[in-house]
Amino acid sequence: MFTPDILSAAFDNAKEELLHNDDKLALLNYKLNNSQGAMKKLDHYYEQFRGWAEIFDDATMEERKMIICQLIREIRVSRGYELDIVFDIKYEQFLSAS
Numbered sequence: 001m002f003t004p005d006i007l008s009a010a011f012d013n014a015k016e017e018l019l020h021n022d023d024k025l026a027l028l029n030y031k032l033n034n035s036q037g038a039m040k041k042l043d044h045y046y047e048q049f050r051g052w053a054e055i056f057d058d059a060t061m062e063e064r065k066m067i068i069c070q071l072i073r074e075i076r077v078s079r080g081y082e083l084d085i086v087f088d089i090k091y092e093q094f095l096s097a098s
Contacts, residue, residue, distance in 0.1 A: 056067055076084040
Protein backbone atom coordinates (compact mmCIF):
# COMPACT_ATOMS: atom_id res chain seq x y z
CA MET A 1 0.00 0.00 0.00
CA PHE A 2 1.16 3.48 -0.83
CA THR A 3 0.86 6.25 1.67
CA PRO A 4 -0.55 9.63 0.66
CA ASP A 5 2.93 11.16 1.12
CA ILE A 6 4.54 8.68 -1.28
CA LEU A 7 1.77 9.19 -3.85
CA SER A 8 2.02 12.96 -3.49
CA ALA A 9 5.82 12.87 -3.97
CA ALA A 10 5.48 10.59 -7.02
CA PHE A 11 2.82 12.88 -8.47
CA ASP A 12 5.00 15.97 -7.88
CA ASN A 13 7.99 14.25 -9.52
CA ALA A 14 5.92 13.25 -12.52
CA LYS A 15 4.50 16.77 -12.81
CA GLU A 16 8.01 18.29 -12.61
CA GLU A 17 9.31 15.88 -15.25
CA LEU A 18 6.36 16.72 -17.51
CA LEU A 19 7.12 20.46 -17.22
CA HIS A 20 10.78 19.79 -17.96
CA ASN A 21 9.85 17.71 -21.03
CA ASP A 22 7.45 20.44 -22.19
CA ASP A 23 10.33 22.94 -22.06
CA LYS A 24 12.58 20.57 -24.01
CA LEU A 25 9.82 20.02 -26.59
CA ALA A 26 9.31 23.77 -27.03
CA LEU A 27 13.06 24.25 -27.53
CA LEU A 28 13.24 21.43 -30.07
CA ASN A 29 10.23 22.82 -31.97
CA TYR A 30 11.91 26.22 -32.05
CA LYS A 31 15.14 24.71 -33.41
CA LEU A 32 13.21 22.69 -35.99
CA ASN A 33 11.33 25.75 -37.24
CA ASN A 34 14.57 27.73 -37.50
CA SER A 35 16.35 24.95 -39.37
CA GLN A 36 13.45 24.61 -41.80
CA GLY A 37 13.62 28.36 -42.47
CA ALA A 38 17.35 28.09 -43.07
CA MET A 39 16.80 25.18 -45.46
CA LYS A 40 14.28 27.23 -47.45
CA LYS A 41 16.85 30.00 -47.77
CA LEU A 42 19.47 27.50 -48.90
CA ASP A 43 17.06 26.12 -51.49
CA HIS A 44 16.70 29.61 -52.94
CA TYR A 45 20.48 30.13 -53.02
CA TYR A 46 21.02 26.68 -54.50
CA GLU A 47 18.57 27.35 -57.33
CA GLN A 48 20.22 30.71 -57.94
CA PHE A 49 23.66 29.07 -57.97
CA ARG A 50 22.45 26.37 -60.39
CA GLY A 51 21.09 29.13 -62.64
CA TRP A 52 24.51 30.80 -62.62
CA ALA A 53 26.18 27.48 -63.46
CA GLU A 54 23.88 26.94 -66.44
CA ILE A 55 24.45 30.50 -67.65
CA PHE A 56 28.20 30.03 -67.19
CA ASP A 57 28.20 26.81 -69.21
CA ASP A 58 26.42 28.48 -72.12
CA ALA A 59 28.37 31.77 -71.95
CA THR A 60 31.05 33.06 -74.24
CA MET A 61 34.57 33.57 -72.89
CA GLU A 62 33.93 37.30 -72.32
CA GLU A 63 30.69 36.58 -70.44
CA ARG A 64 32.49 33.98 -68.31
CA LYS A 65 35.12 36.56 -67.38
CA MET A 66 32.38 38.99 -66.31
CA ILE A 67 30.68 36.32 -64.18
CA ILE A 68 33.97 35.41 -62.49
CA CYS A 69 34.66 39.09 -61.80
CA GLN A 70 31.33 39.25 -59.92
CA LEU A 71 32.14 36.17 -57.80
CA ILE A 72 35.85 36.63 -57.09
CA ARG A 73 37.61 39.72 -55.75
CA GLU A 74 41.18 38.59 -56.53
CA ILE A 75 43.32 35.58 -57.35
CA ARG A 76 46.96 35.38 -56.30
CA VAL A 77 49.36 32.87 -57.85
CA SER A 78 52.55 32.12 -55.96
CA ARG A 79 55.49 29.82 -56.57
CA GLY A 80 54.56 26.28 -57.41
CA TYR A 81 51.29 27.58 -58.91
CA GLU A 82 49.72 27.80 -55.46
CA LEU A 83 46.44 29.68 -55.79
CA ASP A 84 44.93 32.02 -53.22
CA ILE A 85 41.38 32.97 -54.23
CA VAL A 86 39.59 35.82 -52.42
CA PHE A 87 35.83 35.59 -52.95
CA ASP A 88 33.46 38.51 -52.77
CA ILE A 89 32.16 38.59 -49.16
CA LYS A 90 28.53 38.03 -50.17
CA TYR A 91 29.42 34.77 -51.84
CA GLU A 92 31.69 33.68 -48.94
CA GLN A 93 28.72 34.02 -46.63
CA PHE A 94 26.66 31.90 -49.01
CA LEU A 95 29.33 29.21 -49.12
CA SER A 96 29.73 29.11 -45.32
CA ALA A 97 25.97 28.78 -44.87
CA SER A 98 25.89 25.52 -46.73
